[in-house]
Amino acid sequence: MPPAHPFDDDKLKEECGIFGVVGVADAANFVALGLHALQHRGQEAGGIVVHDSDAGFNSARRFGYVRDNFTSHKVMETLPGPIGIGHVRYSTAGTKGATAIRDVQPFFGEFAMGGAAIAHNGNITNADSLRKELIERGSIFQSSSDSECIIHLMARSMQRNIPDRMEDALRRVEGAFSVVAMTRTKLIGVRDPLGVRPLVLGKLGDGYALSSETCALDIVGAEFVREIKPGEMVVITEKGVESHFPFRPAKSRFCIFEHVYFSRPDSILGGRSVYETRENIGRELAKENPVEADLVCPVPDSGTPAAIGYSLESGIPYAMGIIRNQYMGRTFIEPTEQIRNMGVRLKLNVNRALIRGKRVILVDDSVVRGTTSRKIKEMILDAGAAEVHFRIASPPTAWPCFYGVDTPQREKLLAATMSEDEMRDHLGVDSLKFISLDGLYRAVGEAKGRDPSAPAYCDACFSGEYPVEPADMLDKGFKMKTAAE
Template structure:
């Protein structure tokens, strides 16, 4: 059932990994990974898990739920080893359920291996059919298991060589962390669509979807994993293997708009600064006479601050967010839906009453939340409500590891700006345009993937559309 309180796009997963040369205790790797995936909780809230290697075997703990619900101190104490990977998940490829929770652990000719994956393979149907023809048996419906089966075809090779061969067959967007009995491996797709970066903690290497997780455990950010790069970390240190070079990069632009934490740096761009610049650019493109700027917290706040700076209007907190409401609040009636919105976001009456308001949000997907918020501001006495959106109209689904609606559910695909403004009850509605977004981020269409706005997919989607 669609939850009107969770209208935003959902990134599929967050991954984390650490290799400790000389851990102070037997559970330091698991403990650091617990804190790491906790810092990545925003990237996935369906399931969580940690896999740990002690050099001889891999121990796994995973389940459905938030990190705090799945992993506690007793669990960490049982996960002894000096190498660990962790995962938080939203499902896009493969249904949501305990069997598909990650990491996935497998036995093959060379021993045990664990995988955690963020992204989508776009040729899943083709690969699954081919592997089944060779005799592969699948226990899950995730494309992560396809990667494991591909690796198992090269048991005589070193892990990096086997993985390089697999990359020839793998199409799509992916960031993988892989745990063998004695190594930690990271790999990023050839166009760098999904993020992955490297940190260091007291001489020990760490991998993460976002650099903010390094800050949590006290690690130092080194650099991003390059598109098409394989990173192997073991007792000999860190080794880099560069595979196929793509003609261009296609970094997911939505990381900067919504997905990533504002305190992360992804592909040399500080996310918070990027969002402020987008807000400034949005103000340059629009000249609305108003009294103040407010945000839809929290994801719209940085852009709203930038809009206020660019327009010269004051920023105030016009909506207060209840950060303790459950993620799956269900509203069976219109009255309950309105109550649900008020449980999560409530207007500050003294701020908005009698004012001409500019409300900045990061995106509009279906329009239901925007409509409810405009209605709340009207009831609180707002004289005018002008909606500003810090991304272009979302007209196309994503096939690269993001849970988006079908195209026929995307409001910008169904209505004009004026029709959407009337639908949500706003006095006006304005989006940043695609060129303005690229200008604010300091790069162009050859650097980012912006297929959800333009429909220009950098990698073929035929196979995944067949599912």
């Protein structure tokens, strides 16, 4: 199996997206559509599990895009039933490569009271210790995924029904989890007490849907009802929705990077349009970091709303100085070394006639390793730009995420080893400025900025302040932020 993103390895990647429906005809078709809308959250593999009263539980798991695997009649006719869940993933926790089909979710377990399947978005920060304990007690794992721990914990629970067993299991789990699960008749949704990862509820005719984002409700024609609350479990049948809160209450710490990059701009988070929030980020960025220039250009596509906001606030014209090849796809070709060296030119091309002789502001969502930023700068200068100024719609990413995001080791993060001026010189640009953490908080609706004593969001990738101690990583030698930092 070739690398899934050989030309896009300089972005933080959301680990997965989850979707489920109950009370509809041909649930698998709705799940496939929902997963297609969530494809940006995971582009390496996907899976669907359904149940039918005659055919029982059936599943399909595949590498690649949803459109390439879950649109043919040959596959979909093997997935009958009125209830189903699905998952799209990047591989972070777990192995990568051709042998990793066993890591593709949803995971299924057969219990005394019937079967159940789960799909998990997030990351279990104590998975290593849980796995060790479970193996010592006789569990046999089929995958290397942290999410499989939930199934084994459910199997060892003494509770009498599957929702109660799931509660029992999730009380042992640390970290971030939004879970969509199913039994023969029930669709279950759960968020961890901090609500780090998103999960929303929709009404679909006489049935219901659960999804990582509202954009997937839109594609299936479901009406958005509400967000599942942090620490909430909902159990949904054709009769309706039952809700309760099985975990100890905690202050919400939703992932702020969902607003910056992960979620689709046409989704709604916390009652706010993601697009409008990103435009607000661009406006804040312009207020904090003005510069004289001729054009504001986004690094497509993730920098576009922020670039529009920067242009509107600064009065500098917005222009599509970089054009994205919409048809390259991550399974483009098996890249030779020569083609790999062409890098981002396969994905992005400069609008030379527009750029030549201009002072250009490039707006991007983040800088991770900096490799892509350097290549884009070179392309802009090769096209004849007079100056290149980078404006970044997030604070410097200096710390890895342990809650369901594919992040490089800390020493590979540019902001972890360099000051802002050093990064500017490393990238070779005329100026480099990031939005401040307070500015980002203002853009997402916190008028007073960030309260350091009680942050409203998880911003650990910027601040180094982790709301849940990453136990497994500490055991492996990870060093937490010190007072001096």
